[in-house]
Amino acid sequence: MFRALVVEDQTLMRLALMNEVQASFEECIVLGAETLNIATAELQNNHFDLVVIDPGLPGFDPTSQGDRVAVVDKIIEASPSAIHVVVTGSDNLCEADGFRQIGAAAYLGKTGLAPGVFRDVLDDISTKGFSLRLSRVVMTKPDYRFSVLTPREQEAIDMMAHREPGVKRKEIFSLMADRLAIDAGSAEKYYKQARAKLMRQGHPLPRGL
């Protein structure tokens, strides 16, 4: 059974990261720790295959490079056989190198760290040994979220809304089919159903229909 630990003080982010880890493994146990104390206690008593760390923890100065390295270093030394992924909001190349030198397998900026990216990061690690994803701004339009839509319908709307001009809808349906491992016809159906729901409720649809 794959065991992972997520060390992050921001609750919503911790839960989101735990979700990402869970989504990356068939069967697994994921623990979440808010503080270094909780984390070290767990690391002493149990074995972990993967540890995700945000170095900006309570009780440490987030601007002090020494504090940040100390946090990560302590965790790495307490779990030498695990894969260590550093996640931070204030990322930079210099710090990435530093963490890499003390044994981290990945360094990720929080901006641009979207659902699904974590899986890619793990692929990077197993193929190249290290994964570096610095923060970068990607969005040009906002994301829409409608409470009336099912997850599948929401995804269909999302992908269609981000369609580049000139790209046919059919192509989006194929893409969606690939990503969700379903039939292209089903993807089309979800999109149409979603669209119909929004129209029925008189919603102003995002541009691109």
Added chain:
Amino acid sequence: MFRALVVEDQTLMRLALMNEVQASFEECIVLGAETLNIATAELQNNHFDLVVIDPGLPGFDPTSQGDRVAVVDKIIEASPSAIHVVVTGSDNLCEADGFRQIGAAAYLGKTGLAPGVFRDVLDDISTKGFSLRLSRVVMTKPDYRFSVLTPREQEAIDMMAHREPGVKRKEIFSLMADRLAIDAGSAEKYYKQARAKLMRQGHPLPRGL
């Protein structure tokens, strides 16, 4: 139809906040913006009832108090009729006062901002006019997350794991029943089912069973 906008650069956090907003309203549309540019473009073209803002956006100095105020101020001026909630990782009482004075209805620290808290914040706003929740460390034990459990089962395990010594399980079942608006017997069933699943797979259960 209730319309909300979440302005936050960290993708996972933005999605989590959008979820929190959605969970707080029956029917709603929630937009997510990664940058101030996207946000202001939306604010110009559409009306919003609620705007959630993280002042630490790309292109601004997160350590500069002036930059942070400028971001929030620009958004508030662009949507004077909306409720404005400021969410930040580096929160302090002084900044909270500052944002309150320019019209924010809530100031929330990211640490301790857990699922469900947002609803309470909105209650605070409508009753007291302002909600202040500074970051604070709450956890003493880690959270466990098992991929084999359904959400209900996971919640049952969560709540039981955080049971104070001396508290009877029956009481937890009642509490769970209250919080989920279900029967106490059902809550008990979920817990037992979850426990059975974990035992069957040979998982070392968290202390407190």
Added chain:
DNA sequence: AAAAATAGGGATGACATCATCCCTTTTTTG
């Protein structure tokens, strides 16, 4: 010893989502 709490199951219907396949009409494109 009696009462309450806990452990451990089985069976059930309601319900929503997922995924598929089918159909027609209109619009756009080559």
Added chain:
DNA sequence: CAAAAAAGGGATGATGTCATCCCTATTTTT
């Protein structure tokens, strides 16, 4: 024009979760 793309529906079964009610031992309290 002909063909492809798109809009707009209806019907279907599989599946999983939710929520409930039922049952019997065993253990712990009182």
